[in-house]
Amino acid sequence: MNGNVLASIKLMGMGMTAIFSVIIVIYAAVNLLHRFTDKKPDKKTQ
Amino acid sequence: MNFLFEGILSVTSKQVIMWVIGALLIYLAIVKDMEPALILPMGFGAILVNIPMSGVLNQTLEGIGPVKGIIDWLFEVGIEASEAMPLLLFIGIGAMIDFGPLLSNPRLLLFGAAAQFGIFATITAASLMGYSLADSASFGIIGAADGPTSILVSQILKSNYVGPIAVAAYSYMALVPMIQPFAIKLVTTKNERKIRMKYNPKSVSRMTRLLFPIIVTIIAGLVAPASVSLVGFLMFGNLIRECGVLRSLSETAQNSLANLITLLLGITISASMKADVFVSVDTIKIMVLGLLAFIFDTMGGVMFAKFLNLFLKEKINPMVGGAGISAFPMSARVIQKMGLEADPQNHLLMHAVGANVAGQIASVIAGGVIIGLVPTLW
Numbered sequence: 001m002n003g004n005v006l007a008s009i010k011l012m013g014m015g016m017t018a019i020f021s022v023i024i025v026i027y028a029a030v031n032l033l034h035r036f037t038d039k040k041p042d043k044k045t046q
Numbered sequence: 047m048n049f050l051f052e053g054i055l056s057v058t059s060k061q062v063i064m065w066v067i068g069a070l071l072i073y074l075a076i077v078k079d080m081e082p083a084l085i086l087p088m089g090f091g092a093i094l095v096n097i098p099m100s101g102v103l104n105q106t107l108e109g110i111g112p113v114k115g116i117i118d119w120l121f122e123v124g125i126e127a128s129e130a131m132p133l134l135l136f137i138g139i140g141a142m143i144d145f146g147p148l149l150s151n152p153r154l155l156l157f158g159a160a161a162q163f164g165i166f167a168t169i170t171a172a173s174l175m176g177y178s179l180a181d182s183a184s185f186g187i188i189g190a191a192d193g194p195t196s197i198l199v200s201q202i203l204k205s206n207y208v209g210p211i212a213v214a215a216y217s218y219m220a221l222v223p224m225i226q227p228f229a230i231k232l233v234t235t236k237n238e239r240k241i242r243m244k245y246n247p248k249s250v251s252r253m254t255r256l257l258f259p260i261i262v263t264i265i266a267g268l269v270a271p272a273s274v275s276l277v278g279f280l281m282f283g284n285l286i287r288e289c290g291v292l293r294s295l296s297e298t299a300q301n302s303l304a305n306l307i308t309l310l311l312g313i314t315i316s317a318s319m320k321a322d323v324f325v326s327v328d329t330i331k332i333m334v335l336g337l338l339a340f341i342f343d344t345m346g347g348v349m350f351a352k353f354l355n356l357f358l359k360e361k362i363n364p365m366v367g368g369a370g371i372s373a374f375p376m377s378a379r380v381i382q383k384m385g386l387e388a389d390p391q392n393h394l395l396m397h398a399v400g401a402n403v404a405g406q407i408a409s410v411i412a413g414g415v416i417i418g419l420v421p422t423l424w
Binding site: 002004005007008009010011012014015016018019020021022023024025026027029030031033034037038 | 149152153155156158159162163165166167169170172173174176177178179182183248249250251253254257258261262265266269270404407408411412415416419420423424
């Protein structure tokens with residue numbers, strides 16, 4: 001197996017890890033945004 | 047009178063092949079409606095740059111010296127020097143995207159990440175075929191299913207195959223309705239395709255819509271700094287759309303800017319479709335690798351959904367995972383159609399749209415990650 005193939009496999013590992021890391025952090029951030037910015041039900045109208 | 051025949055006598059067989067390819071692209075754009083906004087200018091450009099001594103290319107004229115050609119100049123300024131054209135197009139794309147379906151069900155973001163698998167599988171396949179890591183990565187990025195990202199990454203990595211890569215990227219985006227059903231049926235059963243999913247969208251506040259593009263840019267920038275130009279311009283366009291006070295700019299970005307750049311990008315890319323480079327076995331290999339990238343992407347998203355189903359009570363229709371590519375909205379429509387084929391009451395459109403939009407974010411992040419990682423590995 002030549003060096004390029006090994007490097008491409010390494011790239012796959014590092015690349016997919018990086019993409020999932022960014023996406024998971026964005027996912028967590030969106031959930032936090034929902035928690036802090038969702039409108040609470042108006043008590044007067046309940 | 048010899049000067050009248052100089053052009054005709056200079057025609058090479060490879061140039062004639064490029065005229066045929068150009069005519070074929072124009073035919074596919076007009077008759078088959080295959081991404082006509084890009085494919086038609088590329089087809090016409092392929093003819094323009096392959097006319098002997100074409101005035102659209104840089105050349106040295108006898109008695110005058112070097113003369114700039116417009117297409118070479120557009121390529122040098124708009125793509126080679128600054129990658130301005132693909133990046134500016136991202137502002138328009140960002141202004142067109144409604145992240146609402148994704149924000150109301152953010153776990154769909156994960157499918158966008160999983161469906162980038164095809165990029166890396168194709169890079170490995172290209173490396174096995176003996177290509178350098180930079181060229182392999184440039185071929186793999188076709189799997190981003192995103193024309194501007196493919197052009198940008200292959201240009202930054204200094205690939206010699208920008209032309210074939212752009213043709214492959216845009217052609218396969220147009221062929222998503224044929225490629226994805228084939229790939230999905232390979233890895234799903236009919237019962238899996240019948241799985242129904244409830245649609246209970248969360249309401250999305252204006253503040254969430256406003257903060258989302260800023261937060262995504264910061265997160266992506268911190269983890270993968272090379273993705274800032276791609277993600278940043280995409281999200282800048284989206285912020286213009288969502289802010290509510292720049293309606294005129296948002297409309298300009300969505301229509302005038304996107305149309306103008308698209309018009310120029312197609313014909314500019316033809317600078318890399320000169321016969322001596324384009325007519326080669328490598329072009330055929332790139333087309334095959336691009337197809338593999340789309341198939342692996344789809345399979346990656348589907349298999350990830352099946353993996354999640356091992357742990358979930360409410361099962362996900364695995365086809366939704368396949369929508370995690372950037373080809374919007376074709377991929378979402380394909381999943382909706384396949385869901386209805388399996389079960390006439392199975393409406394998956396909104397889930398698929400969310401995954402599809404996630405694919406747009408993940409594909410630009412993938413582009414940035416590749417730009418950042420490849421130079422450290424070669």
